[in-house]
Amino acid sequence: MPKDRYAIATEQPNPHTRGLDRLSALQIARKINAEDFNAARAVKKASKPLAQAIRTATQAFMGGHKIIFMGAGTSGRLGVLEAAECVPTFGVKPTQIIGLIAGGKNAMFRAKEGAEDNAALGAQDIRQQARAHDFVIGLTASGITPYVLGGLEAARQLGARTALITCNEQADFSHADIALFLPTGPEALCGSTRMKAGTATKMALNIISTGAMALCGKMYGNLMVDVKPTNKKLVARATRLIAQIAGVDPQTAGQYLAQSGNQVKVAIVMLKKQLDRPHAARLLKKANGFLAEALDEN
Structure with missing residues:
Protein backbone atom coordinates (compact mmCIF):
# COMPACT_ATOMS: atom_id res chain seq x y z
CA MET A 1 0.00 0.00 0.00
CA ALA A 214 -31.59 -14.79 -6.81
CA LEU A 215 -29.81 -17.72 -5.16
CA CYS A 216 -32.00 -17.27 -2.06
CA GLY A 217 -35.28 -17.68 -3.99
CA LYS A 218 -36.21 -14.01 -3.95
CA MET A 219 -37.14 -13.92 -7.65
CA TYR A 220 -38.86 -15.99 -10.32
CA GLY A 221 -36.81 -15.85 -13.51
CA ASN A 222 -36.01 -12.15 -13.57
CA LEU A 223 -39.26 -11.12 -11.88
CA MET A 224 -39.40 -9.36 -8.50
CA VAL A 225 -41.82 -11.74 -6.79
CA ASP A 226 -40.81 -10.88 -3.22
CA VAL A 227 -41.58 -7.19 -3.73
CA LYS A 228 -43.29 -5.51 -0.78
CA PRO A 229 -46.40 -3.67 -2.11
CA THR A 230 -46.12 -0.71 0.24
CA ASN A 231 -47.32 2.04 -2.11
CA LYS A 232 -49.55 2.42 -5.19
CA LYS A 233 -46.71 1.83 -7.64
CA LEU A 234 -45.62 -1.36 -5.90
CA VAL A 235 -49.19 -2.62 -5.52
CA ALA A 236 -49.61 -2.16 -9.28
CA ARG A 237 -46.33 -4.00 -9.89
CA ALA A 238 -47.35 -6.85 -7.60
CA THR A 239 -50.71 -7.13 -9.36
CA ARG A 240 -49.04 -7.24 -12.79
CA LEU A 241 -46.65 -9.96 -11.61
CA ILE A 242 -49.49 -12.15 -10.35
CA ALA A 243 -51.50 -11.63 -13.52
CA GLN A 244 -48.49 -12.37 -15.74
CA ILE A 245 -47.30 -15.51 -13.97
CA ALA A 246 -50.69 -16.98 -13.06
CA GLY A 247 -52.29 -16.03 -16.37
CA VAL A 248 -55.26 -14.16 -14.91
CA ASP A 249 -56.80 -10.74 -15.43
CA PRO A 250 -55.64 -7.79 -13.28
CA GLN A 251 -58.88 -7.73 -11.25
CA THR A 252 -58.48 -11.38 -10.23
CA ALA A 253 -54.79 -10.81 -9.52
CA GLY A 254 -55.67 -7.91 -7.23
CA GLN A 255 -58.22 -10.00 -5.36
CA TYR A 256 -55.74 -12.78 -4.73
CA LEU A 257 -53.06 -10.29 -3.69
CA ALA A 258 -55.42 -9.11 -0.95
CA GLN A 259 -56.38 -12.67 0.02
CA SER A 260 -52.71 -13.65 0.28
CA GLY A 261 -51.93 -10.90 2.76
CA ASN A 262 -50.04 -8.92 0.08
CA GLN A 263 -47.64 -11.80 -0.57
CA VAL A 264 -47.07 -12.11 -4.30
CA LYS A 265 -45.65 -15.63 -4.25
CA VAL A 266 -48.43 -16.93 -2.03
CA ALA A 267 -51.05 -15.41 -4.35
CA ILE A 268 -49.43 -17.04 -7.38
CA VAL A 269 -49.33 -20.48 -5.72
CA MET A 270 -52.96 -20.05 -4.63
CA LEU A 271 -53.98 -19.38 -8.22
CA LYS A 272 -51.74 -21.87 -10.02
CA LYS A 273 -52.28 -24.72 -7.56
CA GLN A 274 -55.87 -23.86 -6.58
CA LEU A 275 -54.97 -23.82 -2.90
CA ASP A 276 -56.10 -21.70 0.01
CA ARG A 277 -53.67 -19.31 1.66
CA PRO A 278 -52.42 -21.60 4.48
CA HIS A 279 -51.74 -24.50 2.10
CA ALA A 280 -50.02 -22.24 -0.43
CA ALA A 281 -47.82 -20.76 2.30
CA ARG A 282 -46.84 -24.23 3.53
CA LEU A 283 -45.96 -25.34 0.01
CA LEU A 284 -43.72 -22.31 -0.41
CA LYS A 285 -42.07 -22.95 2.94
CA LYS A 286 -41.38 -26.56 1.91
CA ALA A 287 -39.70 -25.17 -1.23
CA ASN A 288 -37.61 -22.77 0.92
CA GLY A 289 -39.34 -19.82 -0.73
CA PHE A 290 -38.39 -20.80 -4.29
CA LEU A 291 -41.51 -20.14 -6.36
CA ALA A 292 -40.38 -22.32 -9.28
CA GLU A 293 -39.95 -25.32 -6.98
CA ALA A 294 -43.31 -24.71 -5.31
CA LEU A 295 -45.08 -24.58 -8.67
CA ASP A 296 -43.34 -27.79 -9.83
CA GLU A 297 -44.44 -29.64 -6.68
CA ASN A 298 -47.04 -32.35 -7.38
Whole structure:
Protein backbone atom coordinates (compact mmCIF):
# COMPACT_ATOMS: atom_id res chain seq x y z
CA MET A 1 0.00 0.00 0.00
CA PRO A 2 1.48 3.40 -0.94
CA LYS A 3 2.46 5.59 1.99
CA ASP A 4 1.38 8.63 0.02
CA ARG A 5 -2.33 8.56 -0.83
CA TYR A 6 -1.62 10.84 -3.78
CA ALA A 7 0.13 7.92 -5.46
CA ILE A 8 -3.25 6.15 -5.68
CA ALA A 9 -4.73 5.97 -9.18
CA THR A 10 -7.96 7.74 -8.22
CA GLU A 11 -5.91 10.71 -6.96
CA GLN A 12 -3.97 11.15 -10.20
CA PRO A 13 -4.80 13.83 -12.80
CA ASN A 14 -6.62 12.33 -15.76
CA PRO A 15 -4.78 13.07 -19.03
CA HIS A 16 -8.01 12.66 -21.02
CA THR A 17 -9.83 15.49 -19.23
CA ARG A 18 -7.18 18.18 -19.12
CA GLY A 19 -8.65 21.61 -19.77
CA LEU A 20 -12.10 20.51 -18.60
CA ASP A 21 -12.79 24.05 -17.44
CA ARG A 22 -12.29 25.40 -20.96
CA LEU A 23 -14.74 23.11 -22.75
CA SER A 24 -18.33 23.73 -23.76
CA ALA A 25 -21.20 22.10 -21.87
CA LEU A 26 -21.61 19.51 -24.64
CA GLN A 27 -17.88 18.74 -24.68
CA ILE A 28 -17.87 18.31 -20.89
CA ALA A 29 -20.83 15.93 -21.05
CA ARG A 30 -19.11 13.82 -23.71
CA LYS A 31 -15.74 13.78 -21.91
CA ILE A 32 -17.20 12.67 -18.58
CA ASN A 33 -19.44 10.09 -20.26
CA ALA A 34 -16.47 8.64 -22.12
CA GLU A 35 -14.70 8.16 -18.79
CA ASP A 36 -17.80 6.58 -17.26
CA PHE A 37 -17.48 3.59 -19.59
CA ASN A 38 -14.36 2.62 -17.62
CA ALA A 39 -16.56 1.91 -14.60
CA ALA A 40 -18.39 -0.90 -16.40
CA ARG A 41 -15.13 -2.29 -17.76
CA ALA A 42 -13.65 -2.31 -14.26
CA VAL A 43 -16.60 -4.25 -12.87
CA LYS A 44 -16.38 -6.78 -15.71
CA LYS A 45 -12.76 -7.52 -14.76
CA ALA A 46 -13.90 -8.36 -11.22
CA SER A 47 -16.49 -10.98 -12.22
CA LYS A 48 -14.80 -13.89 -10.44
CA PRO A 49 -14.47 -12.25 -7.00
CA LEU A 50 -17.98 -10.83 -7.49
CA ALA A 51 -19.26 -14.38 -7.95
CA GLN A 52 -17.40 -15.38 -4.79
CA ALA A 53 -19.06 -12.48 -2.95
CA ILE A 54 -22.49 -13.56 -4.24
CA ARG A 55 -21.95 -17.09 -2.91
CA THR A 56 -20.73 -15.80 0.47
CA ALA A 57 -23.65 -13.38 0.78
CA THR A 58 -26.05 -16.21 -0.08
CA GLN A 59 -24.58 -18.46 2.61
CA ALA A 60 -24.85 -15.71 5.21
CA PHE A 61 -28.43 -14.78 4.32
CA MET A 62 -29.70 -18.36 4.06
CA GLY A 63 -28.14 -19.06 7.45
CA GLY A 64 -30.07 -16.21 9.03
CA HIS A 65 -26.97 -14.04 9.34
CA LYS A 66 -26.41 -10.43 8.27
CA ILE A 67 -24.98 -8.83 5.16
CA ILE A 68 -23.33 -5.57 6.21
CA PHE A 69 -22.02 -2.82 3.91
CA MET A 70 -19.70 -0.30 5.53
CA GLY A 71 -17.91 2.76 4.20
CA ALA A 72 -17.27 6.47 4.59
CA GLY A 73 -18.42 9.40 2.48
CA THR A 74 -19.65 8.39 -0.98
CA SER A 75 -18.85 4.73 -0.40
CA GLY A 76 -20.78 4.70 2.86
CA ARG A 77 -23.80 6.35 1.28
CA LEU A 78 -23.80 3.78 -1.51
CA GLY A 79 -23.78 0.96 1.04
CA VAL A 80 -26.65 2.47 3.00
CA LEU A 81 -28.61 2.96 -0.24
CA GLU A 82 -28.05 -0.64 -1.30
CA ALA A 83 -29.19 -1.98 2.06
CA ALA A 84 -32.27 0.25 2.13
CA GLU A 85 -33.34 -0.72 -1.39
CA CYS A 86 -33.13 -4.45 -0.61
CA VAL A 87 -36.03 -4.18 1.85
CA PRO A 88 -38.84 -3.28 -0.62
CA THR A 89 -37.21 -5.01 -3.59
CA PHE A 90 -36.68 -8.42 -2.01
CA GLY A 91 -38.92 -8.31 1.03
CA VAL A 92 -36.02 -8.75 3.45
CA LYS A 93 -35.91 -7.61 7.06
CA PRO A 94 -34.08 -4.28 7.48
CA THR A 95 -32.11 -5.91 10.30
CA GLN A 96 -30.59 -8.57 8.01
CA ILE A 97 -29.08 -6.37 5.28
CA ILE A 98 -27.71 -3.14 6.74
CA GLY A 99 -25.45 -0.24 5.81
CA LEU A 100 -22.97 1.49 8.11
CA ILE A 101 -21.51 4.91 7.34
CA ALA A 102 -18.73 6.67 9.21
CA GLY A 103 -20.33 9.40 11.29
CA GLY A 104 -23.72 7.71 11.52
CA LYS A 105 -27.07 8.65 9.97
CA ASN A 106 -26.33 12.38 9.83
CA ALA A 107 -23.38 11.68 7.53
CA MET A 108 -25.85 10.58 4.84
CA PHE A 109 -26.94 14.18 4.32
CA ARG A 110 -23.90 16.21 5.34
CA ALA A 111 -20.27 15.21 4.87
CA LYS A 112 -18.41 14.20 8.03
CA GLU A 113 -15.12 13.48 6.35
CA GLY A 114 -13.11 13.34 9.58
CA ALA A 115 -15.04 10.26 10.72
CA GLU A 116 -13.39 8.15 8.02
CA ASP A 117 -10.00 8.51 9.74
CA ASN A 118 -11.21 6.74 12.89
CA ALA A 119 -10.38 3.03 12.79
CA ALA A 120 -11.66 2.56 16.34
CA LEU A 121 -15.06 3.92 15.29
CA GLY A 122 -15.25 1.37 12.48
CA ALA A 123 -14.39 -1.44 14.88
CA GLN A 124 -16.96 -0.16 17.37
CA ASP A 125 -19.73 0.00 14.76
CA ILE A 126 -18.99 -3.55 13.64
CA ARG A 127 -18.88 -4.95 17.16
CA GLN A 128 -22.32 -3.44 17.76
CA GLN A 129 -23.80 -4.95 14.59
CA ALA A 130 -21.85 -8.03 13.47
CA ARG A 131 -21.60 -11.58 14.74
CA ALA A 132 -19.84 -14.74 13.62
CA HIS A 133 -20.87 -15.95 10.13
CA ASP A 134 -22.13 -12.52 9.04
CA PHE A 135 -20.72 -11.09 5.80
CA VAL A 136 -19.13 -7.65 6.11
CA ILE A 137 -18.32 -5.81 2.88
CA GLY A 138 -15.98 -2.83 3.22
CA LEU A 139 -16.28 -0.04 0.66
CA THR A 140 -13.39 2.36 0.10
CA ALA A 141 -12.27 3.74 -3.25
CA SER A 142 -8.79 4.50 -1.93
CA GLY A 143 -8.47 1.20 -0.11
CA ILE A 144 -6.87 2.90 2.90
CA THR A 145 -9.84 4.36 4.80
CA PRO A 146 -9.17 3.64 8.51
CA TYR A 147 -12.87 3.42 9.42
CA VAL A 148 -13.37 0.60 6.92
CA LEU A 149 -10.13 -1.25 7.63
CA GLY A 150 -10.78 -1.05 11.37
CA GLY A 151 -14.24 -2.47 10.81
CA LEU A 152 -12.98 -5.34 8.68
CA GLU A 153 -10.33 -6.25 11.24
CA ALA A 154 -12.98 -6.34 13.97
CA ALA A 155 -15.28 -8.41 11.75
CA ARG A 156 -12.57 -11.03 11.20
CA GLN A 157 -11.96 -11.20 14.94
CA LEU A 158 -15.67 -11.88 15.47
CA GLY A 159 -15.62 -14.74 12.98
CA ALA A 160 -17.47 -12.93 10.18
CA ARG A 161 -16.57 -13.31 6.51
CA THR A 162 -15.23 -10.16 4.87
CA ALA A 163 -14.76 -8.50 1.48
CA LEU A 164 -13.16 -5.24 0.40
CA ILE A 165 -14.35 -3.30 -2.65
CA THR A 166 -11.78 -0.74 -3.75
CA CYS A 167 -10.38 1.03 -6.80
CA ASN A 168 -6.80 0.79 -5.52
CA GLU A 169 -4.85 -2.33 -6.49
CA GLN A 170 -2.41 -1.66 -3.64
CA ALA A 171 -5.15 -1.51 -1.00
CA ASP A 172 -4.79 -3.26 2.34
CA PHE A 173 -6.56 -6.57 1.73
CA SER A 174 -5.10 -8.22 4.84
CA HIS A 175 -8.48 -8.35 6.61
CA ALA A 176 -10.53 -9.31 3.54
CA ASP A 177 -11.45 -12.86 2.59
CA ILE A 178 -12.49 -11.55 -0.83
CA ALA A 179 -10.51 -8.85 -2.66
CA LEU A 180 -12.64 -6.88 -5.13
CA PHE A 181 -10.42 -4.51 -7.09
CA LEU A 182 -12.20 -2.26 -9.58
CA PRO A 183 -9.60 -0.60 -11.84
CA THR A 184 -11.46 2.60 -12.71
CA GLY A 185 -8.31 4.74 -13.00
CA PRO A 186 -8.06 8.53 -12.55
CA GLU A 187 -11.31 10.44 -12.20
CA ALA A 188 -12.49 13.00 -14.74
CA LEU A 189 -12.28 15.47 -11.86
CA CYS A 190 -9.09 14.52 -10.05
CA GLY A 191 -9.79 12.77 -6.75
CA SER A 192 -13.59 13.02 -6.97
CA THR A 193 -14.38 9.36 -6.34
CA ARG A 194 -18.12 10.02 -6.34
CA MET A 195 -17.70 9.69 -10.12
CA LYS A 196 -16.26 6.54 -11.78
CA ALA A 197 -15.23 4.89 -8.52
CA GLY A 198 -18.66 5.48 -7.05
CA THR A 199 -20.40 4.25 -10.19
CA ALA A 200 -18.32 1.06 -10.28
CA THR A 201 -18.94 0.46 -6.57
CA LYS A 202 -22.70 0.87 -7.06
CA MET A 203 -22.61 -1.60 -9.94
CA ALA A 204 -20.69 -4.12 -7.86
CA LEU A 205 -23.15 -3.80 -4.97
CA ASN A 206 -26.09 -4.28 -7.35
CA ILE A 207 -24.50 -7.48 -8.63
CA ILE A 208 -23.77 -8.88 -5.17
CA SER A 209 -27.18 -8.16 -3.63
CA THR A 210 -29.23 -9.14 -6.69
CA GLY A 211 -27.14 -12.26 -7.29
CA ALA A 212 -27.46 -13.38 -3.68
CA MET A 213 -31.20 -12.76 -3.61
CA ALA A 214 -31.59 -14.79 -6.81
CA LEU A 215 -29.81 -17.72 -5.16
CA CYS A 216 -32.00 -17.27 -2.06
CA GLY A 217 -35.28 -17.68 -3.99
CA LYS A 218 -36.21 -14.01 -3.95
CA MET A 219 -37.14 -13.92 -7.65
CA TYR A 220 -38.86 -15.99 -10.32
CA GLY A 221 -36.81 -15.85 -13.51
CA ASN A 222 -36.01 -12.15 -13.57
CA LEU A 223 -39.26 -11.12 -11.88
CA MET A 224 -39.40 -9.36 -8.50
CA VAL A 225 -41.82 -11.74 -6.79
CA ASP A 226 -40.81 -10.88 -3.22
CA VAL A 227 -41.58 -7.19 -3.73
CA LYS A 228 -43.29 -5.51 -0.78
CA PRO A 229 -46.40 -3.67 -2.11
CA THR A 230 -46.12 -0.71 0.24
CA ASN A 231 -47.32 2.04 -2.11
CA LYS A 232 -49.55 2.42 -5.19
CA LYS A 233 -46.71 1.83 -7.64
CA LEU A 234 -45.62 -1.36 -5.90
CA VAL A 235 -49.19 -2.62 -5.52
CA ALA A 236 -49.61 -2.16 -9.28
CA ARG A 237 -46.33 -4.00 -9.89
CA ALA A 238 -47.35 -6.85 -7.60
CA THR A 239 -50.71 -7.13 -9.36
CA ARG A 240 -49.04 -7.24 -12.79
CA LEU A 241 -46.65 -9.96 -11.61
CA ILE A 242 -49.49 -12.15 -10.35
CA ALA A 243 -51.50 -11.63 -13.52
CA GLN A 244 -48.49 -12.37 -15.74
CA ILE A 245 -47.30 -15.51 -13.97
CA ALA A 246 -50.69 -16.98 -13.06
CA GLY A 247 -52.29 -16.03 -16.37
CA VAL A 248 -55.26 -14.16 -14.91
CA ASP A 249 -56.80 -10.74 -15.43
CA PRO A 250 -55.64 -7.79 -13.28
CA GLN A 251 -58.88 -7.73 -11.25
CA THR A 252 -58.48 -11.38 -10.23
CA ALA A 253 -54.79 -10.81 -9.52
CA GLY A 254 -55.67 -7.91 -7.23
CA GLN A 255 -58.22 -10.00 -5.36
CA TYR A 256 -55.74 -12.78 -4.73
CA LEU A 257 -53.06 -10.29 -3.69
CA ALA A 258 -55.42 -9.11 -0.95
CA GLN A 259 -56.38 -12.67 0.02
CA SER A 260 -52.71 -13.65 0.28
CA GLY A 261 -51.93 -10.90 2.76
CA ASN A 262 -50.04 -8.92 0.08
CA GLN A 263 -47.64 -11.80 -0.57
CA VAL A 264 -47.07 -12.11 -4.30
CA LYS A 265 -45.65 -15.63 -4.25
CA VAL A 266 -48.43 -16.93 -2.03
CA ALA A 267 -51.05 -15.41 -4.35
CA ILE A 268 -49.43 -17.04 -7.38
CA VAL A 269 -49.33 -20.48 -5.72
CA MET A 270 -52.96 -20.05 -4.63
CA LEU A 271 -53.98 -19.38 -8.22
CA LYS A 272 -51.74 -21.87 -10.02
CA LYS A 273 -52.28 -24.72 -7.56
CA GLN A 274 -55.87 -23.86 -6.58
CA LEU A 275 -54.97 -23.82 -2.90
CA ASP A 276 -56.10 -21.70 0.01
CA ARG A 277 -53.67 -19.31 1.66
CA PRO A 278 -52.42 -21.60 4.48
CA HIS A 279 -51.74 -24.50 2.10
CA ALA A 280 -50.02 -22.24 -0.43
CA ALA A 281 -47.82 -20.76 2.30
CA ARG A 282 -46.84 -24.23 3.53
CA LEU A 283 -45.96 -25.34 0.01
CA LEU A 284 -43.72 -22.31 -0.41
CA LYS A 285 -42.07 -22.95 2.94
CA LYS A 286 -41.38 -26.56 1.91
CA ALA A 287 -39.70 -25.17 -1.23
CA ASN A 288 -37.61 -22.77 0.92
CA GLY A 289 -39.34 -19.82 -0.73
CA PHE A 290 -38.39 -20.80 -4.29
CA LEU A 291 -41.51 -20.14 -6.36
CA ALA A 292 -40.38 -22.32 -9.28
CA GLU A 293 -39.95 -25.32 -6.98
CA ALA A 294 -43.31 -24.71 -5.31
CA LEU A 295 -45.08 -24.58 -8.67
CA ASP A 296 -43.34 -27.79 -9.83
CA GLU A 297 -44.44 -29.64 -6.68
CA ASN A 298 -47.04 -32.35 -7.38
